[in-house]
Amino acid sequence: MMTRRDLLGGVAATALVPLAGGVGTAFAGTGSKAGGGFCRHVDPFIGTGGHGHTYPGATVPFGMVQLSPDTNTAGWDACSGYHIQDRSLLGFSHTHLSGTGVGDMLDVLVVPRVGPVRLDPGTPESPDEGYRARFDHADEQATPGFYRVRLKDSGIEAELTATKRAGLHRYRFPDAAGAHLLIDFAHGFQDPAGSVTRITGASLRLVGKDTLVGGRHVHQWGQGRVIYFAMKLSRPFAGARFYSNDHAMPEGAQGVEGAALKCVLDLSDAHSSPLLVKVGLSAVDIDGALRNLDTEIPGWDFDGVRAAAAAAWEAELGRLAITKGGDAADIKIFYTALYHALLAPTLFSDVDGRYRAMDSTVRQLPAGANNYSTYSLWDTYRALHPLFTLAQPPSRVGDIVGGLVRMAEESPAGPPVWPLQGTETGCMIGWHSAVVVAEAAAKNIPGVDYKAAWPIFRKQAFQGQTSGLPEYRRLGYIPSDTVEEAVSKTLEYAYDDWAIARLGDAVGAADDAKALRQRSLNYRKLFDRDMTFMRPRFTDGSWAQPFDPRGMGHSRKWRDFTESNAWQATFLNQHDIYGYMEMFGGPAAFENKLDELFTTSSDLPDDAPPDIAGLVGQYAHGNEPSHHIAYLYAYTGAHHKTQARVRSLLKTMYRADPDGLAGNEDCGQMSAWYLMSALGLYAVDPVTPIYVFGSPLFDRVDVTVGEGRTLTIEAAGNAPDSPYIQSVTWQGKSYTRTWIRHADLVQGGRLVFTMGPKPNPRFGAAAEDRPSSFTATRV
Incomplete structure (x- = not known):
């Protein structure tokens, strides 16, 4: 098990100056027939600046293909392949990660060019030395499912769109000699030391005069990823040349095998009409890639594919419909957040139901099922998966969660930690797939084999050898003189114990559940x-010793905390909040400690990782361990402080600019916090099926829940200076609790908050109105 810091080599990224204005503000939705409705509010350039690590390219909800420009492949802020401060691009590749703290993917780079063939990419500083192309952000446009850019030096215009498993390019070439496409199949993310993506086997092969196919075995973050592609051109190419390690293959070669492979497809009369290029992907084989391509893009209707992609986004974005309130910036942030929240997990099975399993075998899904990948579980268990259980169809949630159970059964590593395209990266700490599965069980999500999941998670809890787990079982905590990041691991293992106990309750394993519930109190040992x-x-x-609550650890040898310090770790408890309060001296003392967290100095030591960002005192909104903390006031009876803090975070930690996120997007978690909080709801402990109230941002939002039912959330009297809840009604009746059950919300109904400019300290003050915590029974 490793953390993102291990993969970064422990080097903090250089701070970047935010770009003035906003690229997406100028272009998102402008002049696009596909940009109406909800899509017009989405700005895919939000998060492409600072350390947001998002990409602006074309994809569909949960799509396997993310067809996007690559501007850089080295350094922390190149994790998605794109950064708003770059001024040249290498080309357009078909797989990208959204907002992660580690880079990978960038498969099948297509480079449209005129003039002499260049096989080296060149550098951002000297793009003319290679095949890089300059561009201006004024010549970019991005809307959901569509991306366009004009390449400055050549005048080539590129447009991109996508289906679930295929990408479609449209290029308009100038009247210039030497038009060609370069396919750089050695292209990929570089590690922190600067090494290029390691490929242990690859092949490229022509099929007739209009098709190129290939596959490669990649070792980067995901060790041993397998990817195949099939590429078809809308008209035959004039010739093809293959290269291995930049050495030309004999003239007339129909293919090449090796590692670092490239192909040049020469184009005659390229300027006469637009050239379309469609690319299908598969992790199974070339036949799968061809089948995916021919099934999803049988013809050459670029505008039709683009319109279908926009329609898919329109349907998904419309599940959370703001019908009243909010200024233009708030609405843009909200719908861009929803867009980002629907980018992962990503589809990872072919149209015929075949997929590559976690043990590298090829398997067949049951009819109607889908397989997924790209689960950033350390991040997303907190708000993204609760968002799905509330506002996605149960069938989709069952597919996503059922995929985790299937992975647990198939993977030699056991329960998923951070699975990526058929590999287990082992990144971050804990095994929070347990939380996602237990949450689904607590919320009665159908289509998940909970009984099959139980023995796998039970074995991990009672017999697993994950970093520090034997010590955790033996001592009740992980000692910091033997294991790195021991404090964070102890706390997160304790929470996973709680989650697995809840899963045990669901399947009738009462004795094991009782033992794990008791063991989940191990956090007290530290x-x-x-x-x-x-x-x-x-x-x-x-x-x-020594101990500094702002420090990363007691020595320079290693850190005691994972992307956090003692200030943030002290509030990591999500499941036994009332028991924990007594250790501080009771609710009032705990409330005072929370106040101190938000008001103490934001100073950090020089060795603090860049993930500790978005600071309010020592609260760090830019990283996930802090995300539930503002809601803990509700458990003390001071719910008005939750209301004030949440509203403040909504307004200060998110902006409608490229550098608009406080930290990495992390596959939707940063955005999911915003979405849930803007609705006025948050799952502090996702496996206890309740939501704690916050401070709703909009006057009215209609949420599609369950099987097409509508949950209407209203905030009467809402205003920028009125973040405080005065009273609540549910289904027309007075409601005094500061929390509400998931089971009630998914039936649909009307939840009305009456807001005001001053706190109502009486709301939620009574013990019986505070959220439940640490209960084995279903709420």
Whole structure:
């Protein structure tokens, strides 16, 4: 098990100056027939600046293909292949990660060019030395399912759109000699040391005069990914040349095998009419890629494919319909957040139901099922999956969660941690697939084999050898003199125990559930009651020295916390909040500690990772361990402080600009926090099926829940200076609790908040109105 810091080599990224204005503000939805309705509010350029790590290219909801420009492949802020500060691009590749802290993918780079063939990409500093092309952001446009750019030097105009498993390019070439497409099949993300993507086997092969197929075995973040493609041109190419390690193959060669492969397809009369290029992907084989391509894009109707992509986005975005309130910036942030929240997990099965399993075998899905990949579980269990269980069809949620169970059964590594295209990256800590599965069980999501999941997660809990787990079982905590990031691991293993206990309850394993529920209290072993902080502890039981709550650890050898410090880790408890409060001295003392978190100095030591960002005091909204903390006031009876903090975070941590996110998007989690909080709901403990109220941002939102039912959330008297809940009604009746059951919301109905400019301290103050916590029974 590793963290993103391991993969970054421990080097903090250089801070970037935000770009003035906003690229997407100028172009998103402008002049696009596909840009009406909800899509017109989406700006795919939000998050492409700062450290958001998003991409602006074309994809469909949960699509396997993400067809997007690559502007860089090296460094932390190239994780998605694109950054708004870049001024040249390499070409257009078909797979991208959205907002991750580690880079990979960027498969099948297509480079449209005129003039002499160049096989080296060149550098951002000297693009003329290679095949890079300059561009201006003024010549870019992006809307859901569509991307366009004009290449500055050649005058080539590129347009991109996509289906679930295929991408479609449209190129308009100038009247210039030497028009060609370069397919760089060695292209990929570089590791922190600058090494190029390691490929242990690849092949390219012509099929007739208009088709190129190939496959490769890639070792980057996902060790051993397998990807195949099939590419068809709308008219025959004039010739083809193959290269291995930039050495030309003999004239007339019909293919090439090796590792670093490239192909040049010469184009005659390229300027006479637009050239269309369609590319299908598969992790199974070339036949699968061809079948995906021919099934999803049988013809050459670019505008039709683009319109279908926009329609798919329109349908998904419309599941959360703002019908009243919010300024233009708020609405743009909201719908862009929803767009980002629907980019992952990504489809990872072919149209015929075949897929590549976690043990590298090819398997067949049952009819109607889908397989998925790209689960950033350490991040997304917190808000993204609760968003899905509320506002996605149960069949989709069952597919997504059922895929995790299938992976657990197939993977030699056991329960998924961070699965990527048939490989287990093992990135981050804990095994939070347990949380996602347990949440689905608690919310009665159909289509998931919970009984099949149980023995796999039980084995991990009671017999697993994951980093520090034997010590955790033996001592009740992980000692910081033997295991790196021991404090964070102890706390997250304890929460996973709680989640697995809830899964045990669901399948009738009462004795094991009881044992795990008791073991989930292990977090207490690292709490220093005198200092009221979580602290690193040694094997002999002594506290590690020196201790600085802003520090990363007790020594330079390794860190005691994962992308956090003691301030953030102290509030990581999500499941036993009332028991935890007593360790501080009761609710009032806990409330004071929360106040201190938000008001203390934001200073950090020099070795703090860049993930600790978006600071309010020592609260770090830019990274996920802090995301539930503002809602903890509700458990103290001071719910008005949750209301104030949540509204403030909604307005200060998100902007309608490229550098508009406080931290990495992390496959939808950063956006899902915004979406749930803007609705006025948040799942502090996702496996307890309730939502804690926050401060709804819009006057009215209609949410499609369950099987087409509507949940209407209204905020009467809402205004920028009125973040405070005065009262609540549910289904027309007075409602005094600060939380509500998932089971009630998914039946549909009307939830009305009456808002005001001053706190109502009485709302939620009574013990019986505070959220439930640490209960084995279904809420």
